[in-house]
Amino acid sequence: MKVSKKNIAITGVAVSLAAVMLVGGGTFAYLKGETDPITNSFRTNQVQVSLEETTGNEYNIIPGTTQRKDPKVTVKNSVDAYVFVEITDETDNLVDYAIADGWMPVDGVPNVYYRLVSAIQDIKEFSVLKNDEVRYSKALENHDMTDGSGSLKRDINLTFNAVAIQAEPFANEEEAYKAKDSVITSDADVIEAAIMDRMPVVLSADANVDSAVLDRAGADIDLNGQELKIGGTTPIALNNNKSISLKDGTLVLDNRNGRRVGIAIFEGGSLELNDVNMTTNEVSMVVDRGTNNATVDIIDSVITSTDNYVLSTNAGDPETGANVVINIKNSTLITQISDSTAVLMNIPGTLNIEDSHLEANRQGLIVRCGNATVKNSTVKSNATTNMIQQNNWDYYDSNKWKSGNEVPVAAVVVGNRGAEGAISYPHDATLTSINSSFITASNRHVYAAGYNGHTATLNGIDSADVIQSTGFGGNVVIHS
Missing domain, CATH: 2.60.40 (Immunoglobulin-like)
Structure with missing residues (x-):
């Protein structure tokens, strides 16, 4: 192989440098710094x-x-x-x-x-x-x-x-007393046995349970900073005064089923999520049709959904269902699919949202009937004008509404357009805004409708931010 003069020259330089290093026998000092060690002492207690x-x-x-x-x-x-x-x-x-x-x-x-x-x-x-x-x-x-x-x-x-x-980390003596009989485990069989015995559970590590276990008895689970994954193929039904309380950890609701319902709250049921980072995979939380006297409390939590809703009520029969109380405090509820609504209220109950953020791609919040108060919060719709036109969502601006979120697009929709065969809830709707913001990508902040002899009342909202629609003896009342 022919070697060029250029290559020979470079090789010669490398040999010379190596020779200098070997003959000189010198050492090389690196610039460096080092801290004194800090020892942390942990005292045991009893x-x-x-x-x-x-x-x-x-x-x-x-x-x-x-x-x-x-x-x-x-x-x-x-x-x-x-x-x-x-x-x-x-x-x-x-x-x-x-x-x-x-x-x-x-x-x-x-x-x-x-x-x-x-x-x-x-x-x-x-x-x-x-x-x-x-x-x-x-x-x-x-x-x-x-x-x-x-x-x-x-x-x-x-x-x-x-x-x-x-005493720590309990908020009060009631919480401490309830925890005294807790079962500490991550074993699915032990969790199931504890739930069936109505005993509180504290997770010692990440765990998996089937939705059928929670469906049979409800649960009181301290996630203890761990992750609980709820699988299975059936909704969790909270009826007959059954309750679920989950706190302090990560929750994955993955019990996908034909109804697309992860947790269904029925008559007398209650759901509490406290300090929970929750993901729902193609399922939502639903206060089911005809439900009375149920409660949902979402506190200090972040919920991300890949379903059409994070939380909704189901008024399949608009004549039934009442006295449902939903409290959302210091929490974030977001849906991540295009045709979505964060929270839907369509029964004559009470919805309280405080220090929270609701976000979805069609409507952030719908109050078709009942009383809703939004305080120190933001409600956001990500629907752009192009998105509305491409999906024909503006059809409902001047036509009869259907079920669910088949209503006009806005950050917040209040009231109901019901007459001539459309779904008509025989109740009024009230939204009270206190230091809250309704954010849109399409200049549709609030859409209010009063039809069929019923009134949509808006408190604390500038009339310039409201699109109004009335008919058949209905009314929209705005108190800025």
Whole structure:
């Protein structure tokens, strides 16, 4: 192979440099910096509780007397803790007693009392009963002591139990008490068993459950910063006062089905999402048709949907369904497909939106009937003029509306165009805006319709931002 002079010259330079490095034997210093180490120390903690009595466990009921009884709770805690005393009273009103000072009742839980014990407080022993005693009324007679057969009553018991649990991260004593029986797991079978036993669950790692499990019993799940994926092929039906509470983590609703409904709330049902980052895959949350007295609370959460809705009501029969309350606070609800609406309200219920953001590509919010308040929030429609024309969505500007979001395009739609065969809800619609913004890409901020003898009322909205449509005895009222 022929080697050019140019290549020879370059090779010679490389050899020379190598020779200098070898002969010189020198070292090369790099510019560098280094910090001193910082050591973080983590202190372990504990919460322990004990319950003891010195006065024994056997007592004689003697009317008009008092007996010493001194159950005492002792707490050993290096962090602040809630301490609970549970009292099971099976004394058939034969034994009188009072709870010692400092104990307070737990709301909604009979015969359970609590106190908050600081880690640094000196006193850690507490009497349960006032004056460490029980009393027997002087009005008790022989017949009070006997059963229907004339025999002395048996199994007259007064039972105490103490529980202590760390105060953080619970918001109050009710949350702490509810968590005391939690099952900590990520195993699907254990989660299912806990749900069927009506026990709260705390996730210890990411987990997967089938929608049928939640459908049978509802659930109270602390996601604990983990991800819960709900699969399956059936909607979760919250009926017969069934409830689901999910908080503090990531939720993937992936139970795709023919109805495109992930969670359906029925009569007496309730749904709470608190501090949840949620994705719904081709399913939505629906307050189902004919539902009364249901509640939905979405708090401090972000929900992203690939369905036509994030949350909707279903008024298949416009004569049924009422008293539904939906609260959306400090949350973001966004749908990501073109033909979409973030929230649809079409039953005579109450919708409260506060410090939140709703966003969709057709309508951000529809209030076909009922009362909606939007406070310190933004509602956005991403529909452009071209998108509206291409999809023929402007058809509903001057024609009868259909079901769902087959209504005019706007950031917010209020009221209903119903007559001559169109879907007509026999109710008024009211929207109250307080320090809120309605954002559009098509200059359609609010579309209000009053038809068929009903009124759409707008409070706190500039009439210049409203497209109005009325007919058949209906009316639009605007209070700027």
